[in-house]
Amino acid sequence: xxxxxxxxxxxxxxxxxxxxxxxxxxxxxxxxxxxxxxxxxxxxxxxxxxxxxxxxxxxxxxxxxxxxxxxxxxxxxxxxxxxxxxxxxxxxxxxxxxxxxxxxxxxxxxxxxxxxxxxxxxxxxxxxxxxxxxxxxxxxxxxxxxxxxxxxxxxxxxxxxxxxxxxxxxxxxxxxxxxxxxxxxxxxxxxxxxxxxxxxxxxxxxxxxxxxxxxxxxxxxxxxxxxxxxxxxxxxxxxxxxxxxxxxxxxxxxxxxxxxxxxxxxxxxxxxxxxxxxxxxxxxxxxxxxxxxxxxxxxxxxxxxxxxxxxxxxxxxxxxxxxxxxx
Amino acid sequence: xxxxxxxxxxxxxxxxxxxxxxxxxxxxxxxxxxxxxxxxxxxxxxxxxxxxxxxxxxxxxxxxxxxxxxxxxxxxxxxxxxxxxxxxxxxxxxxxxxxxxxxxxxxxxxxxxxxxxxxxxxxxxxxxxxxxxxxxxxxxxxxxxxxxxxxxxxxxxxxxxxxxxxxxxxxxxxxxxxxxxxxxxxxxxxxxxxxxxxxxxxxxxxxxxxxxxxxxxxxxxxxxxxxxxxxxxxxxxxxxxxxxxxxxxxxxxxxxxxxxxxx
Ligand SMILES: Nc1ncnc2c1ncn2[C@@H]1O[C@H](COP(=O)(O)OP(=O)(O)OP(=O)(O)O)[C@@H](O)[C@H]1O
Ligand SMILES: [Mg+2]
Numbered sequence: 282x283x284x285x286x287x288x289x290x291x292x293x294x295x296x297x298x299x300x301x302x303x304x305x306x307x308x309x310x311x312x313x314x315x316x317x318x319x320x321x322x323x324x325x326x327x328x329x330x331x332x333x334x335x336x337x338x339x340x341x342x343x344x345x346x347x348x349x350x351x352x353x354x355x356x357x358x359x360x361x362x363x364x365x366x367x368x369x370x371x372x373x374x375x376x377x378x379x380x381x382x383x384x385x386x387x388x389x390x391x392x393x394x395x396x397x398x399x400x401x402x403x404x405x406x407x408x409x410x411x412x413x414x415x416x417x418x419x420x421x422x423x424x425x426x427x428x429x430x431x432x433x434x435x436x437x438x439x440x441x442x443x444x445x446x447x448x449x450x451x452x453x454x455x456x457x458x459x460x461x462x463x464x465x466x467x468x469x470x471x472x473x474x475x476x477x478x479x480x481x482x483x484x485x486x487x488x489x490x491x492x493x494x495x496x497x498x499x500x501x502x503x504x505x506x507x508x509x510x511x512x513x514x515x516x517x518x519x520x521x522x523x524x525x526x527x528x529x530x531x532x533x534x535x536x537x538x539x540x541x542x543x544x545x546x547x548x549x550x551x552x553x554x555x556x557x558x559x560x561x562x563x564x565x566x567x568x569x570x571x572x573x574x575x576x577x578x579x580x581x582x583x584x585x586x587x588x589x590x591x592x593x594x595x596x597x598x599x600x601x602x603x604x605x606x607x608x
Numbered sequence: 609x610x611x612x613x614x615x616x617x618x619x620x621x622x623x624x625x626x627x628x629x630x631x632x633x634x635x636x637x638x639x640x641x642x643x644x645x646x647x648x649x650x651x652x653x654x655x656x657x658x659x660x661x662x663x664x665x666x667x668x669x670x671x672x673x674x675x676x677x678x679x680x681x682x683x684x685x686x687x688x689x690x691x692x693x694x695x696x697x698x699x700x701x702x703x704x705x706x707x708x709x710x711x712x713x714x715x716x717x718x719x720x721x722x723x724x725x726x727x728x729x730x731x732x733x734x735x736x737x738x739x740x741x742x743x744x745x746x747x748x749x750x751x752x753x754x755x756x757x758x759x760x761x762x763x764x765x766x767x768x769x770x771x772x773x774x775x776x777x778x779x780x781x782x783x784x785x786x787x788x789x790x791x792x793x794x795x796x797x798x799x800x801x802x803x804x805x806x807x808x809x810x811x812x813x814x815x816x817x818x819x820x821x822x823x824x825x826x827x828x829x830x831x832x833x834x835x836x837x838x839x840x841x842x843x844x845x846x847x848x849x850x851x852x853x854x855x856x857x858x859x860x861x862x863x864x865x866x867x868x869x870x871x
Contacts, residue, residue: 474722478721478722478723479712479717479718479719479720479723479731480718480719480720480721481721482705482708482709482712483709483712483713485698485701485705485709486698486701486709489698489700489701490696490699492692492696493698493767494709494713495680495681496680496689496692496696497709497713497767497770497771498680498684498685498713498714498771499681499713499718500681504718504719507719
């Protein structure tokens with residue numbers, strides 16, 4: 282198994298020309314989405330959703346795949362992003378960017394404050410605390426009816442055109458897709474940058490061996506809390522974008538079902554690889570969109586795919602493809 | 609003042625007394641072997657000194673400062689670095705990446721989400737030095753989990769050395785090594801002590817190494833301090849021979865290996 286994780290020989294981990302080429306092609310494809318997606322039977326909003334879920338799962342994966350922390354409660358930060366955006370646009374501002382910033386910071390701040398609570402325990406207890414914390418926000422959203430709209434969700438807000446000096450950009454479907462793509466790219470750049478830095482090296486080392494890190498002088502719990510916060514921030518950014526996509530949010534965006542789905546996306550695509558959750562998001566969103574138009578119980582199909590993938594591609598779909606191409 | 613002093617230190621696990629009333633001093637610059645039969649309490653002593661768990665009784669002084677029950681993170685900052693009897697490294701990472709993390713922790717930059725090119729190359733330089741020092745440069749790109757146990761131990765020692773320890777604790781550094789690897793490791797231990805002045809306390813079962821390398825030797829038996837002295841004194845100590853080295857051939861073995869080491 283570790284053979285598949287082997288890096289190219291030679292010391293520092295370089296980004297190879299092949300990686301750059303793949304990145305370039307990938308980005309070109311993403312930029313061209315509005316042009317080609319109708320020909321494959323899709324629609325642009327579906328692509329926005331893929332990017333949003335991919336960003337959320339990649340954010341979660343900083344903690345899950347690269348720090349070794351299994352959180353069942355990251356929907357909380359996604360949902361806080363959603364409600365942050367919705368409430369800002371409904372009551373405070375007409376600036377889409379400001380609302381996005383507020384939603385992202387709200388979710389990020391919550392993760393920053395709550396990470397240290399969760400990391401006081403390890404393993405399964407850590408996971409259980411993350412669920413409990415997550416569900417707390419769910420119940421707040423359901424109960425605080427007059428602010429959040431309760432079970433029915435929050436309506437009465439919509440994204441507004443972007444105003445720059447001398448320029449107004451309407452956010453129709455296509456423009457909004459590019460808006461999402463920009464923030465998706467920023468989120469990826471943040472995660473990538475962190476993983477290339479000493480902090481990211483420390484996260485991965487903690488995943489590998491807590492004990493060794495402690496005896497290298499690293500206060501492990503504090504670092505996991507930091508990974509939790511950065512991860513929560515990125516997930517909150519994704520949630521904020523999601524609320525702008527739908528012009529709506531509901532307690533479902535805070536529910537642990539969503540936390541579970543994000544985990545499924547990450548594991549399905551491959552939690553050891555940076556882009557794995559992106560692949561997982563494509564599969565997840567497409568299957569959900571397609572199957573839910575045929576049968577109501579689309580989750581069963583996702584579940585089945587998930588179980589099969591864990592059985593046959595333990596490194597995720599992307600991990601599997603990488604291994605095959607390496608042989 | 610000694611670099612490390614244990615004063616009447618005991619450690620119990622329930623009814624089991626793993627260490628009983630141990631007092632010992634290690635001077636700065638010493639190269640000390642800790643020996644004793646299986647279960648004597650050697651690793652437990654390391655665990656107390658390195659803060660893995662606190663003593664049940666007694667006090668530990670490091671550089672005159674009381675450190676009993678101090679957490680490992682603080683002790684690493686004070687300069688106490690250890691390796692483990694069962695190697696603790698990052699198995700899914702390459703040798704290079706293992707050492708890089710260690711170097712970054714030692715440089716105190718692990719919290720940084722961004723570093724300049726200059727810092728990056730300083731890290732790289734330090735990693736290259738360590739690769740060379742412990743002679744594992746040829747395997748820098750290999751995933752640690754695929755290496756032999758001996759090489760994995762070398763990686764762990766390299767990680768410890770990233771920190772420029774004031775006190776280096778090595779728990780059976782040559783376990784699982786072939787002859788040549790053992791030879792390198794013992795040379796490295798000597799070199800670190802002589803050329804860099806690092807104080808080293810190491811646990812070792814192989815008497816050739818113990819008597820060939822250590823200046824002074826501490827013998828534990830069944831949780832108690834049995835003897836302490838120079839290699840010659842320990843070799844000649846009848847209590848050590850009886851309790852630890854076994855009857856008969858011990859003396860011959862000891863003197864034989866001592867002669868070996870001197871040659
Ligand atoms: N965490 C622990 N909990 C309970 N008992 C322990 C613990 N650690 C050590 N012991 C016991 O303490 C005694 C001393 O163990 P220790 O590991 O220190 O021996 P050692 O001298 O290192 O032996 P070896 O040469 O086999 O490594 C043993 O009886 C062991 O079972
Ligand atoms: Mg031991």
